[in-house]
Amino acid sequence: MSASPTRVFIARLAGIAVFDPVGDQVGRVRDVVVALRLAPRPPRVLGLVVEVQPRRPVFLPITRVTVIESDAIIFDGRLNIRRFQQRESETLVIAEMLDRTVRFCDTGEPVSVVDVAMEPTRTRDWLLSKVAVRRRTKRGLRRRGESLVVDWDAVEGFSAVEHGQGAAGLIAAFERMKAADLAGVIHDMPEKRRAEVADALGDERLADVLEELPQDDQVEILETLQVERAADVLEAMDPDDAADLLGELPDEQRERLLTLMEPQEAAPVRRLLSYEDYSAGGLMTTDPVIVAPDATVAEALAQIRNPDLNPALAAQVYVCRPPTATPTGRYLGTVHFQRLLREPPRTLVSAVVDAELDPLRPGMTLEEVAMLLAAYNLVAGAVVDENGHLLGSVTIDDVLDHLLPEDWRESVMDAGAADPPSDPEEEALRGRT
Missing domain, CATH: 3.10.580.10 (CBS-domain)
Known part of the structure; x- marks a missing residue:
């Protein structure tokens, strides 16, 4: 990995194209997988989560990565397309570490994680070495506090379960990602993290993502939002998609949301809900050119x-x-x-x-x-x-x-029936602690 930099900040890898040795793009980076270890030993980088078509996350061992550049990652051409499944001993840096509240070991001061850096060792392992953090102000994080980069062992708290973790850093990392691709990322998140990301997304962006998610995910996320916010997001959705989502809710909840929506936004949705689901009226959008x-x-x-x-x-x-x-x-x-x-x-x-x-x-x-x-x-x-x-x-x-079958979105996101056998090298790497 001689062509790679000696330090890589991981949030900057999100969405970077991944190429094989002959220059063909095989996918894009979604996240980095690490194994946490007992302090003060820094976590070991196990590999990358790479999204290949059709929206399938796969695991690329770090040992097969040959070049890491600002706009591309090159690997040796060996890639097992078995769908990536996170193990209990593994942590996703972008999805789980960014925006986490940790504390300085010497003072106990709480800070928010902005980014995490990894560096190669003499043995060709990659370890997490640095943490970019932002200090809080007296008013919390509503205004930007001082940012600084510290050694991994200067902070603690990555292994604790945090409730109410923010998602601004994660969203910034995936800012360039299309709504359909971000939907795939959110679909694979645990329920807690999914709710935190939904809470941090803007109304328009969340509306676009919801339209790309399976209906079960849509309903689950909508129910985590404050009811006024849920109505705002429904207003930002295309009327036909909003009607489809509302059609999955109990009558009382649906009517409450429609009542909270602006009358001019609710009116076309109500009209669409009056038609049969599989009719032209039920399928149409009310906002053509x-x-x-x-x-x-x-x-x-x-x-x-x-x-x-x-x-x-x-x-x-x-x-x-x-x-x-x-x-x-x-x-x-x-x-x-x-x-x-x-x-x-x-x-x-x-x-x-x-x-x-x-x-x-x-x-x-x-x-x-x-x-x-x-x-x-x-x-x-x-x-x-x-x-x-x-x-x-x-x-x-x-x-x-x-x-298409009702569960076609889930089939695309969760496809795994044709997975190849597990990769011995990958199993050996992911089994190390």
């Missing part, structure tokens, strides 16, 4: 350029008479984004609208919706009521979500 007939092509393109817009929703624009919020005025037709790209910017959308395509009806079954989208090669379809008002849009990702 809608423009009036006097809008220009340039104005329509500006709306679908929104980076936060679901790609399937951005594929087409619905032209409706005012009001343009669902349920809209009379639905006039659809303009596909490829057509918009071919037209002069000043052209009115009413001149290029496709009025021949039959819209979906809210009572259509899942199978009928799937067949219509397949027949016309569509990634989304307008849902229109009997009076010609646009109610929303069904996207292909929601159709697939409901066509």
Whole structure:
């Protein structure tokens, strides 16, 4: 490991790409696994948790890592794809150590862990050597206190169970991670740590993560939040995802949350809850891209350029008479984004609208919706009521979500039926103390 630095701060490894010797990327770093030992002996680094597709965490022994750089990790090419399962004797540095409250051994002063560094030894072992900490202020950690780096044996408290551990450092480490990937990390956390991370995430970020989690995880996390916060997070979710989640809750709890939501945010969710689960009405989102007939092509393109817009929703624009919020005025037709790209910017959308395509009806079954989208090669379809008002849009990702088995998200995150045999070298390394 001659090309590696002599000291590596572990939080900076989160999300770093992992490459084999020929330069092919095999995954990204999720965490670092260590074995705590009796003081004052520093913990031994056992290996890395690397996420490979499809969202499977695997264990990469530290002995197989050949290069650690600021933007890449290279290993010798040997990787067992058996799903990583944390053992009782093991600790995850990013998930469990960051934000922990520890104390200086000499003064007993409490400090918060910001990062942890590892260094190689002459015997090619890697040990945790340094701890980056932040001092508390008189008002706790609401304002930043002094930060400093100390030796591992200068602090104590890593082995104690801490209640109310923060998660700001962990969230910062995974800041660049996509919501779907962060959902995989949270899914694998113990219940206590999962609640702490959810509490520390912003409403928008938590809403994005919840949409990617299995429903059991969604319900569990939502129930750990203060009820007012839970309502705020539901407001930040797409209405169809919020309706799906609320549909899993008891009637009384669902109604309380809907009452706490802003009326304009709760209204579309209530409408969605009134439809059958596997109908076009139950599948649709109430926030598609809608423009009036006097809008220009340039104005329509500006709306679908929104980076936060679901790609399937951005594929087409619905032209409706005012009001343009669902349920809209009379639905006039659809303009596909490829057509918009071919037209002069000043052209009115009413001149290029496709009025021949039959819209979906809210009572259509899942199978009928799937067949219509397949027949016309569509990634989304307008849902229109009997009076010609646009109610929303069904996207292909929601159709697939409901066509797949109910536990498909758990299957992706927990896949392990085809695991290969255990790796003798890995077992020997992880069995050491």
